[in-house]
Amino acid sequence: xxxxxxxxxxxxxxxxxxxxxxxxxxxxxxxxxxxxxxxxxxxxxxxxxxxxxxxxxxxxxxxxxxxxxxxxxxxxxxxxxxxxxxxxxxxxxxxxxxxxxxxxxxxxxxxxxxxxxxxxxxxxxxxxxxxxxxxxxxxxxxxxxxxxxxxxxxxxxxxxxxxxxxxxxxxxxxxxxxxxxxxxxxxxxxxxxxxxxxxxxxxxxxxxxxxxxxxxxxxxxxxxxxxxxxxxxxxxxxxxxxxxxxxxxxxxxxxxxxxxxxxxxxxxxxxxxxxxxxxxxxxxxxxxxxxxxxxxxxxxxxxxxxxxxxxxxxxxxxxxxxxxxxxxxxxxxxxxxxxxxxxxxxxxxxxxxxxxxxxxxxxxxxxxxxxxxxxxxxxxxxxxxxxxxxxxxxxxxxxxxxxxxxxxxxxxxxxxxxxx
Amino acid sequence: xxxxxxxxxxxxxxxxxxxxxxxxxxxxxxxxxxxxxxxxxxxxxxxxxxxxxxxxxxxxxxxxxxxxxxxxxxxxxxxxxxxxxxxxxxxxxxxxxxxxxxxxxxxxxxxxxxxxxxxxxxxxxxxxxxxxxxxxxxxxxxxxxxxxxxxxxxxxxxxxxxxxxxxxxxxxxxxxxxxxxxxxxxxxxxxxxxxxxxxxxxxxxxxxxxxxxxxxxxxxxxxxxxxxxxxxxxxxxxxxxxxxxxxxxxxxxxxxxxxxxxxxxxxxxxxxxxxxxxxxxxxxxxxxxxxxxxxxxxxxxxxxxxxxxxxxxxxxxxxxxxxxxxxxxxxxxxxxxxxxxxxxxxxxxxxxxxxxxxxxxxxxxxxxxxxxxxxxxxxxxxxxxxxxxxxxxxxxxxxxxxxxxxxxxxxxxxxxxxxx
Numbered sequence: 001x002x003x004x005x006x007x008x009x010x011x012x013x014x015x016x017x018x019x020x021x022x023x024x025x026x027x028x029x030x031x032x033x034x035x036x037x038x039x040x041x042x043x044x045x046x047x048x049x050x051x052x053x054x055x056x057x058x059x060x061x062x063x064x065x066x067x068x069x070x071x072x073x074x075x076x077x078x079x080x081x082x083x084x085x086x087x088x089x090x091x092x093x094x095x096x097x098x099x100x101x102x103x104x105x106x107x108x109x110x111x112x113x114x115x116x117x118x119x120x121x122x123x124x125x126x127x128x129x130x131x132x133x134x135x136x137x138x139x140x141x142x143x144x145x146x147x148x149x150x151x152x153x154x155x156x157x158x159x160x161x162x163x164x165x166x167x168x169x170x171x172x173x174x175x176x177x178x179x180x181x182x183x184x185x186x187x188x189x190x191x192x193x194x195x196x197x198x199x200x201x202x203x204x205x206x207x208x209x210x211x212x213x214x215x216x217x218x219x220x221x222x223x224x225x226x227x228x229x230x231x232x233x234x235x236x237x238x239x240x241x242x243x244x245x246x247x248x249x250x251x252x253x254x255x256x257x258x259x260x261x262x263x264x265x266x267x268x269x270x271x272x273x274x275x276x277x278x279x280x281x282x283x284x285x286x287x288x289x290x291x292x293x294x295x296x297x298x299x300x301x302x303x304x305x306x307x308x309x310x311x312x313x314x315x316x317x318x319x320x321x322x323x324x325x326x327x328x329x330x331x332x333x334x335x336x337x338x339x340x341x342x343x344x345x346x347x348x349x350x351x352x353x354x355x356x357x358x359x360x361x362x363x364x365x366x367x368x369x370x371x372x373x374x375x376x377x378x379x380x381x382x383x384x385x386x387x388x389x390x391x392x393x394x395x396x397x398x399x400x401x402x403x404x405x406x407x408x409x410x411x412x413x414x415x416x417x418x419x420x
Numbered sequence: 421x422x423x424x425x426x427x428x429x430x431x432x433x434x435x436x437x438x439x440x441x442x443x444x445x446x447x448x449x450x451x452x453x454x455x456x457x458x459x460x461x462x463x464x465x466x467x468x469x470x471x472x473x474x475x476x477x478x479x480x481x482x483x484x485x486x487x488x489x490x491x492x493x494x495x496x497x498x499x500x501x502x503x504x505x506x507x508x509x510x511x512x513x514x515x516x517x518x519x520x521x522x523x524x525x526x527x528x529x530x531x532x533x534x535x536x537x538x539x540x541x542x543x544x545x546x547x548x549x550x551x552x553x554x555x556x557x558x559x560x561x562x563x564x565x566x567x568x569x570x571x572x573x574x575x576x577x578x579x580x581x582x583x584x585x586x587x588x589x590x591x592x593x594x595x596x597x598x599x600x601x602x603x604x605x606x607x608x609x610x611x612x613x614x615x616x617x618x619x620x621x622x623x624x625x626x627x628x629x630x631x632x633x634x635x636x637x638x639x640x641x642x643x644x645x646x647x648x649x650x651x652x653x654x655x656x657x658x659x660x661x662x663x664x665x666x667x668x669x670x671x672x673x674x675x676x677x678x679x680x681x682x683x684x685x686x687x688x689x690x691x692x693x694x695x696x697x698x699x700x701x702x703x704x705x706x707x708x709x710x711x712x713x714x715x716x717x718x719x720x721x722x723x724x725x726x727x728x729x730x731x732x733x734x735x736x737x738x739x740x741x742x743x744x745x746x747x748x749x750x751x752x753x754x755x756x757x758x759x760x761x762x763x764x765x766x767x768x769x770x771x772x773x774x775x776x777x778x779x780x781x782x783x784x785x786x787x788x789x790x791x792x793x794x795x796x797x798x799x800x801x802x803x804x805x806x807x808x809x810x811x812x813x814x815x816x817x818x819x820x821x822x823x824x825x826x827x828x829x830x831x832x833x834x835x836x837x838x839x840x
Contacts, residue, residue: 178700280598
C-alpha cells in the first residue's frame with residue numbers, strides 16, 4: 001500500500017521500524033536511512049531475524065535537502081517519517097515539498113544553537129504543503145502525540161466542553177545506576193533548569209497560529225516551582241513537577257473552550273540532587289575550561305563518564321505512565337476522566353531491543369504513518385494530531401502495544417497525595 | 421637565640437613563618453624555602469610590611485636530601501621546621517641527621533603512591549637521631565599536636581588515671597560556595613571513603629613502638645559508620661563522624677592506663693551529598709579516562725573546576741573547635757573534662773593572610789620549634805608531643821593565638837544531642 005522512508009537510527013527509529021515491519025500489509029517497502037548506515041543495517045538484521053521482513057538501508061545526511069530529495073526519488077518513497085534529530089525537521093520538510101510526499105515527525109523543530117520549542121517555523125510551511133498537495137503531521141510521538149490524541153478523543157467523543165487538562169508524564173524506570181541520563185545530559189539539564197510555563201484562558205487569548213508568548217495567557221513559573229506527589233495508577237506515588245512541553249502550544253489553540261492546560265513530569269529526588277551537585281561544582285557548564293593545556297567542555301566530559309544511554313535499555317526495569325486528567329462538561333454535568341497508557345520497559349526491550357521511552361514514541365510514529373498511508377488521516381497542509389478524528393488512532397494504540405485505560409473520576413478529584 | 425629553617429610555602433607555612441617573626445627574640449634568623457621561591461618572597465614581603473621583620477628566602481627541592489643539607493650548611497640553621505608535604509618527612513629527617521640539627525614536623529610521613537598513616541618509618545630513625553645528638557619532634561600541628569598536648573596536660577596535671585579520650589574536630593567555617601574543598605579533593609575523598617578505626621585496650625595491648633594494626637585492640641569501622649550530632653561549645657550542633665587519625669597511634673601507647681581513644685570530625689550533610697554524587701558519576705576516579713582523544717583523570721579535572729583552596733581563606737567565616745573529652749580518675753573519684761580551643765577564621769586571616777585550618781596547624785608548629793629552640797623541650801631521639809612536659813606548650817598557646825578552655829563535665833556526660 002505504501003512505500004515508507006524512515007530517517008534516523010536511534011531507539012525511537014528502531015521501534016518505529018520494527019513496528020512498521022509488523023504492519024507490512026500497510027508498508028510494502030521500508031527504507032531506513034541515517035548518517036551511520038551500519039546502525040540501520042543492525043536494525044534491519046534484527047528485523048530480518050525476528051520478523052523475516054526485509055528492510056532497505058541507506059546512508060543519508062539529513063541536513064542536506066538535495067541528498068534527501070535524491071534518496072526519496074531513488075527509493076520511490078511516498079511517506080517520510082522523520083525520527084532523526086529535531087534540528088533536521090525543516091530540511092526534511094523541504095525535501096517532502098520538493099518531491100510531493102507526506103511528512104511525519106515526533107518533535108518540534110529546534111535550532112541547535114538557540115533551542116526554543118515552538119511550532120512557528122513548521123506551521124509556516126502550511127502554504128507550501130497545501131500547494132504541493134501533501135500532508136505534514138507534526139508531533140506523532142507520545143507527548144506530543146498520543147497526549148494530543150487523548151485530548152482530541154475526549155473532546156470529540158466524551159465531553160461537550162473541555163475546561164481543564166493536566167498532562168502527567170511518569171517514567172518509573174530503574175536502570176540500577178546511581179545516576180545516568182536517558183538522553184544527552186545537556187537536554188536533561190535543560191528540562192530541569194528551564195522555567196516552567198502553562199496556559200490559561202484570558203481576555204487576550206486568541207486561536208491565531210502565531211503564538212504570542214508574551215501574552216498574559218502564558219504563565220511562567222520558576223524551575224521546579226510547582227511540584228507535588230502524584231499517585232500514578234499501576235505505579236504509585238512519584239514526585240512530579242510542572243514543565244513547559246510543546247503540546248501545550250497546539251492544544252491550547254485547538255481544544256475549543258479550554259480554560260487551562262498544564263504539563264507535569266516526574267523527577268526523582270536523587271536525580272535532582274545529582275543534577276544540583278553537578279551544577280554546583282561546574283560539571284554542567286557548556287563553556288570550555290582549560291585543563292592541563294587542553295580545552296574541555298565540562299558537560300561533554302560528564303557525558304563521557306556516564307553510562308551510554310543506549311546501554312540503559314537492556315537493564316531498565318519498571319513502567320511508564322503517561323496520561324491526561326481532563327475535566328469539563330457532558331450533558332450539562334461536570335465530568336472528569338484520567339486517560340492513560342502504562343508501558344513496561346522490559347516488555348518493550350524484549351519486543352524491539354529498545355526500552356519504554358523509545359517505545360512510547362516509536363509506536364505512535366508508526367501509527368501516524370499508517371493512518372496517513374491508508375488515507376484514514378488525510379488533508380493538504382501542516383497539521384497537529386488533534387486536528388484529526390482520534391478514534392482510528394485510539395483503536396490502533398490498543399492493538400500495537402500501547403493499550404490505554406480510562407478512569408472516571410469525581411469532578412475536582414485529584415491523585416495528588418502530598419507536597420514535595 | 422636560634423636560626424630557623426622553614427621548608428614549605430603553603431598556608432601552614434605562612435602562619436608558622438608569621439608567628440616565628442612575631443617571636444624574633446627566639447628566632448634571630450628565619451629562612452623560608454620551597455620549590456617555588458616566589459611564594460616565599462610573597463610571604464616575606466607580607467611579614468616585612470606587617471611586622472618589619474626580615475625573612476630570608478630560598479629555592480629548595482625537599483625531595484633532594486643533599487640539596488637540603490647544602491641549604492642547612494649555607495644558612496647555618498639549627499632547627500628545621502618541615503611544613504612541606506608529608507611525602508618529604510623522611511628525606512628532611514635524613515638531612516637533619518647529616519647536619520645534626522633538630523627536626524620538627526606537623527604530620528605523619530606518607531608515601532605518595534600508597535598512603536598509609538603510621539609512625540613506623542619515622543620512629544625507626546630514633547637511633548640515628550640519638551647518635552647525632554638531635555631531637556625530632558613529630559606532629560607539632562593541632563591534630564596531631566595540640567590534641568596530644570591536651571591529653572598530656574590532663575595526664576600530667578589533672579588526672580591520676582585517664583581511661584577514655586574522644587578527640588573532636590569541628591570546622592564550622594563557611595566559604596559561601598555550594599561546594600569547595602580546603603585541600604586537594606583527592607585527600608578530602610580519602611577521609612570520607614576510608615574505613616574508620618579506633619583503639620581500645622585488650623589483653624593483647626602492648627606499648628611496643630611497632631604497632632600491630634591487626635591486633636584486636638584496633639577496631640575497624642565502615643566509612644561514616646559511627647556518627648552523631650554533637651553540640652560544640654561556642655559553635656553549636658554539627659554532624660560528627662568517627663575517623664582514624666594519626667595521633668591515636670602514639671597516644672594509645674603513651675597515655676598509660678588508657679582503655680579507649682577515638683577521633684571524630686565534622687562533615688556537613690551537603691558536603692557528603694556532593695562527594696557521594698561526584699563519586700556516583702565517576703568524577704572522583706583517579707584513573708585516566710579517554711575523552712575526545714585526550715586522557716583525563718576525573719578527580720584532577722574536578723580540582724580544575726573547583727575554587728582554588730588558597731582563595732577560600734579570604735572569604736571563610738565562622739569558627740573551628742578542636743578539643744578532647746577526657747574521662748578518668750582523680751583522688752579516687754570519677755572525673756571528666758572537655759578541653760578545647762575555638763578559633764575564628766576571619767581573625768586568623770586578618771592576622772596572617774591564612775584561614776583557621778592553616779592557622780591552627782601553623783601556630784603549634786612555631787610553638788614546638790620555640791620550645792626546642794629554647795631548650796625547654798630537649799632530648800635525643802624521635803619524640804611525640806605527649807612525651808614532654810605539657811605545661812610550657814599550654815602556656816604558649818594562651819599567648820600565641822590559640823587560647824584554650826576547660827569545661828568540667830559530669831562523669832559520663834555527653835554533648836551528643838542526637839543521631840544522624
